[in-house]
Amino acid sequence: MAPTRELAIQVQKDFQDISQGLSSVCIYGGTSYYPQERSMRNGLDIVVGTPGRIMDHIEKGNLKLNAVDHVVLDEVDQMLDMGFAPIVEKILSYVYTEGREFPPQTMLFSATCPPWVTTTSRKYMRPDQTEHVDTIGKSTVRTATTVEHLAIRCQYSDRAECIGNVVQMYSGQHGRAMIFTDTKKEANELVVCESLQQQKAQVLHGDIEQRQREITLKAYRDGTVRCLVATNVAARGLDIPEIDLVIQSSPPSDIDSYIHRSGRTGRAGRTGVCVCFYKPREDGMIKKVERVAGIKFKLIGPPQPKDIVKASISDAVASLELVDKKLTTDFLKHAEEVASKHEGGALEALAAALAFMSGAAALKSRSLLNAQENFTTWHLQTQFEIHYSGFVFSAIEKAVGHEIREKIVGMRLTADKMGAVFDLPNDCTAYMEETWEDDASLVLQPAQDLPPLLERPESARSNNRGFSNNRRGGGFNRNGGSNQQRSFGRSAGRNGGFKRRFGDR
Structure with a gap:
């Protein structure tokens, strides 16, 4: 069981990649029952799904769990946060039936260990045969050490444009950025702002139709989409390689959310940057994140024009290197014509072209203290x-x-x-x-x-x-x-x- 559709899909794909001769199916809401039921009738070795759809199939009589050998719960703490605890316990009651001579092996994976996780493990796992594996240990730092944590103090009215500038500076057109918001409404508003539309950003949250969510996530993995605005639906478990930048539009009240969001970058030995925006009256929340997560923010100002120009030029140069050399010969004559007609000559024409390519057409200086314009x-x-x-x-x-x-x-x-x-x-x-x-x-x-x-x-x-x-x-x-x-x-x-x-x- 996994708390989100995206994570369930990823886990089932991993099973398909590594298993030989084992049949599996992924079941989750927002899709037709029929293909899932057909897979079950043909016989299955592995079922991966979200709690709600698993319970639906149990109640329909499609899924019988009394002979299951292995039970795996991924991101157990998030299931609790999302209100799945009663459903999860009800599903487990169909697995751990009275009279079973050999109960199934049970594995619970959780980034944090709230009391419900401990209670559930004691209820369904044999104490004398239970192993607790802690990959964090006594370390006070609960985030990846490969991530640099930055914080920008910014008024709400200036935030959208500043976020776009941060994406341009730290990720650009050839990197990969993920922006987290607390609400779906906020994600919808942020993704349509001009500065992020220049980055061709897409949005991902629970109200997006399932098929579109899968298309968006695939495009982000493939690199077709380079900037994703999402709620916590993308914060857990998803294995998306080479994310250079994570932005949190505000410090979350739930510190575990900050830890999971920042964990989308700095993976597999790579370094990453996590930028947290906060309003002038949210200094205390920044201190709370530092204290609980065991990190230290570096307080920085928003990107200034000189920073944006430097990053934009790097982007433009990288884009030029991708152009087929054979293709440039077809444009040489046109380049000469543009240079001859441009009032400032060839060099100024090139500078204008680079500015247009980078999207850095309008540069505004901002306060380093609170990102206020002018x-x-x-x-x-x-x-x-x-x-x-x-x-x-x-x-x-x-x-x-x-x-x-x-x-x-x-x-x-x-x-x-x-x-x-x-x-x-x-x-x-x-x-x-x-x-x-x-x-x-x-x-x-x-x-x-x-x-x-x-x-x-x-x-x-x-x-x-x-x-x-x-x-x-x-x-x-x-x-x-x-x-x-x-x-x-x-x-x-x-x-x-x-x-x-x-x-x-």
Whole structure:
């Protein structure tokens, strides 16, 4: 028994590939009973199926299990999650009948071991002859060590386009990506977004007609389809080779789902990447996944234009190498004509063609902190530790003015406390580059990558502007609510770094 149709089909195919002289059938819902019944009338050695259809055939009198020699339950924990536990136990009652001299060999396969699995094993398996095989052991890391776990903080409204950019950067037109959503509705909405349609993405979930599901999954295995948007129907057991990228559109509340989804990549010795998107108020959920799964996310920003261009060029070059050399001769004359007519000449015509081939026609810069469009993340580096964001707000105000300070959002101190990152609208970039002057103690520039950030207390995680006490500049220490005493940094000595630059102006 397997919890999903796709897994049942795969298991039966494996039996066909490795067994000689044994007849097998796969039975599952959404398909006609007649071919399945015909196979049973002809006699069978192996039946693979989902609990619901197996129970149907038992009640119809087509399937008798009192002489079964081997019982295998795959992904037992998922059967429990999907509500199959009562049906599974009822089916097993037809196998483990009273009076059987030799009960069948029973094998339960489960990635996790919830109490129901243990209870079921005790009920139907002989304790003195039961072996428990644990491939994880005492390891606290419950995911494959060949998978790199990345997390991108992103507003819901920006998520679809960012996901498309991540696919283009980490997988592209020649890799294979799988995107997981929590609901069928979300999968349907995501697959039709423009950025994923450029990747020719297809959708897979329980409401898709069975025949279409099989066609989609076969196309994905064969490489005809390179990007699949799916619910957990594709998270368990399916053996799909060479998946380069797994994206989780949000951190699942069930951590086991994260483990199984990420396990679609990094298989058979290959490395893989798993990217988890999360909203600004879901920092706590990311920490929970880290704690329970025993992993550490690398927090990154969304792909920037330079990253997308680099990945797109690699894709385009790989596509050009697939073109038959004999075919290119037929296009040489046309290439000369295009180059002669293009205003920028042959090189610019080639650049335009590469951009069109890659699908990177519209490139947008985004915040590295929350993926918001038309924002630039700035990185301030200091030669001394700073402990409060108020220092950074004041330093920016004294250097470039109050108006710029008012536009700062998302202030975060770096983990080493030797700097901070924050966002400014793109229309401030030219003014900042013209006005700001670095010195020996303070260096400010657009961030190329997101540095490790200082973790915020739980109470401050919902704050996206770096405020405290409902006021800007959370680094101020206030006595009695007045503004008379303010301190920046750890001590007066640290404040000296501030005074050296701004105190005499």
